[in-house]
Amino acid sequence: MTVKDDSFTDWKNREEIAESMIPLIGMLHRERDVTVLLHSRSLVNKSVVSILKTHRFARQIAGEELSVTDTLPFVQALTTLDLGPSQIDIGRLAEIHQADDRGLSVAEFTAEAVAGATGGNKIDRREPRDVVLYGFGRIGRLVARLLIEKAGSGNGLRLRAIVVRGGGDQDIIKRASLLRRDSIHGQFQGTITVDEAESAIIANGNTIKVIYADDPSEVDYTAYGINNAILIDNTGKWRDREGLSQHLRPGIDKVVLTAPGKGDVPNIVHGVNHDTIKPDEQILSCASCTTNAIVPPLKAMADEYGVLRGHVETVHSFTNDQNLLDNYHKADRRGRSAPLNMVITETGAASAVAKALPDLKAPITGSSIRVPVPDVSIAILSLRLGRETTREEVLDHLRDVSLTSPLKRQIDFTTAPDAVSSDFIGSRHSSIVDAGATKVDGDNAILYLWYDNEFGYSCQVVRVVQHVTGVEYPTYPAPAV
CATH class of the missing domain: 3.30.360.10 (Dihydrodipicolinate Reductase; domain 2)
Incomplete structure (x- = not known):
């Protein structure tokens, strides 16, 4: 057999292994609210080629390519455990297990490494938390894509409405089209339909009400069945506490600004100072x-x-x-x-x-x-x-x-x-x-x-929202401090 044939055979074998991972990763996400990561990159809803490319990317940062033959046993081991909501990095599991000299099997090592997310230690699955987008421009639509993507488990954050100013005939159809196709970020991953009679966009089964208003004072969100929601202001029109407080209408609990906040509005960079957010803080900014x-x-x-x-x-x-x-x-x-x-x-x-x-x-x-x-x-x-x-x-x-x-x-x-x-x-x-x-x-x-x-910035915004709503689940193995 030639080297070329060997390479092709190896590729086909790895394709088959990656394909076998997909239903396991999907089951963990849908049924247990577990997100499988590879060096911090989610493998949920990824294609075979995407999974293989993510494994190959590890060569850039870890010095050698990570093989699906190394990580599949860890995914299989996770499916046998009584896991609660969490994020589990199989790249880190494989790396740490390789360096471990105790002779533990993959199943034994995995059970030990994720013990904080199993059995009596696991946290409860959160009830869905309502989210409203105020403004639907570049950041608003990308945040919408991320929220819809992360709604697959049925828990966590749930995009309930977007608030925009009326734009004339076929306004909702045009906005849905902008969500569906993006000249920079490509096609929306899923299906989008429009219910003009109900003024709603349905994206991957998520019904998103489109509310038309020229001012925050015009909206009572409880009238749309929205309660205790996080409102994300993507307009940047108001940046201080007084202006952003206008959003604290019936149905809205907290306001997150996608621009630098002014005055005493906390500017939060997730990963750096998100743990300084006070539980009773209702207004905060994600900085720039x-x-x-x-x-x-x-x-x-x-x-x-x-x-x-x-x-x-x-x-x-x-x-x-x-x-x-x-x-x-x-x-x-x-x-x-x-x-x-x-x-x-x-x-x-x-x-x-x-x-x-x-x-x-x-x-x-x-x-x-x-x-x-x-x-x-x-x-x-x-x-x-x-x-x-x-x-x-x-x-x-x-x-x-x-x-x-x-x-x-x-x-x-x-x-x-x-x-x-x-x-x-x-x-x-x-x-x-x-x-x-x-x-x-x-x-x-x-x-x-x-x-x-x-x-990248939209991802940071969603991480801040996950943190303040309590749906930012712990990661295993725990990051080194």
């Missing part, structure tokens, strides 16, 4: 996409090396706030054509660091340039460290953080030598460290951090 991109790696560097000062330069994709062609704009430069120019603008991300990392006393400055790409940005984070180090040490540290730390859902890591911005469309991490571009000289370090400023 750039703040979410720089704060996790900044914390990772500060914790290990100390940071004396820093500067962040963001090269940011253009946004809907800019003009397509030159026209009047209240800002000085944003009136110039977005797809034809690089546009210098301001960023509040650097000043927002203090809200998310109050213990970091180092001054952080920042500026931004908008460039003619529709999505994915890069933050160039230049740091003066508290001690000298090497490029290899910094990369090893950030690789470990991306794999095993509590920041592993926020920080990703790539060694691809030819990586460009479009490679990161759809990334669920808030920040991806580009290893090849990283520069370190003594106590100076420059990190190049890619981020999908639309989808």
